[in-house]
Amino acid sequence: MREISLDRLRTLVAIADLGSFAEAARQLNLAAPTISLHVAELEARIGAPLLGRARGQVRPTAIGETLLARARRLLADADLALDEVRRQVEGLTGRVRLGASTGAIAHLLPQALEHLRVDHPGIDVQVQVLTSQASLGRLREGTLDIGLVALPQVAGKGLTVTPWRRDPILAYVPADWQPPAKVTPAWLAQRSLILNDSSTQLSRVTGEWFAAAGFYPEPRIELNYNDAIKSLVGAGYGATLLPQEGEAGELDRRIARRPLRPGLWRQLGIACREGQMERATGYVLQALERLRQ
Structure with missing residues (x-):
């Protein structure tokens, strides 16, 4: 069986809110036959009428009301998910996984996190106590985004290590x-x-x-x-x-x-994966750069 499309649910909600197929078509910028097709597909999937006409207006049936209540929640959740992802893509929010020694975590990282909190308060840095070799291994696995490592280190394929502090x-x-x-x-x-x-x-x-x-x-x-x-x-x-x-x-x-x-x-270096990175990771790197020697 085919799953119910969010687009079809959005059409159903628009018709119920506006009381008209034509008004829903205008609001959604869809052709009238497309609106009718969406409703027909939903009714075929449910196996019962979802809309009826009363006094010239389109009204949901009892079954339609039940589906509408669920549809509104699903559409709201989908919009929220897209908004959260958009904010993460824009670097307004995000999670960055960072590995470092206990000394760096206790005495260096707090200074960088203080700058980050002021400039980018929506970014969450998850800190793990790791040796340099463990950090490099996690970076290769893709389970870490940044490692503060003792130099010298052989980065290996796919990683970069740049000097940071002495x-x-x-x-x-x-x-x-x-x-x-x-x-x-x-x-x-x-x-x-x-x-x-x-x-x-x-x-x-x-x-x-x-x-x-x-x-x-x-x-x-x-x-x-x-x-x-x-x-x-x-x-x-x-x-x-x-x-x-x-x-x-x-x-x-x-x-x-x-x-x-x-x-x-x-000597300490900053290790990360090569290639394009998420903006949140870039902002954490900028905060760390402020502590460069």
Whole structure:
């Protein structure tokens, strides 16, 4: 059986509202025979008359009234759906899926989202905590729109990765350890360490920093939640190497933050799929660009 067309229902509603086939034809900009055909098709599909004439006006039958009530709701829902899609196409609304590390989410992303809320309040950003490799994988699958990833990365076919930020990596040390003005691999390798695990780009970068000086320390704890690492440092449980993300905020007085010698940097990039993107995704990228270094 054929489904009932929304166009046919729209014709039925117009006739019922205007009380005339001719007036409905004019309003819908259709030929009179087309209007009659729409009604005939509906009645054939339902198996009962939907309209009758009374005192020169077209009136719905009881069955027609039942169908009209449903038709009005269906047409309203269809119009609402089209309006929502139109607003999303125009970038007035939309959902953007973004993946990033906990540090970037906590210290960088809020600044971008604040700009986005002011300029494009109808855009909803859904944030997921993901490693760089996981973000790239989700982008390839089509289940993510933007990834904030640690560089370098091989984007692979269909993806682009552009440099975004270059933040210094600092030593976070219990203050009562009395660290030097600049922390070296030799000084830090002799102490308890709390570091990111080997699945992260930060682990590889810091490992190379130690190795260049001939040190290969084993961390006391491996943890990929930077704020939790800082809490453990504040408790005196070990030292760590973490990027300075965003503006330097208020630091726990139990923690001393020191630059490294030689210096070390964490580079971030923005990964997304090649080709045309939805406007909402473009607006999120514009907000992130405001934090570019």
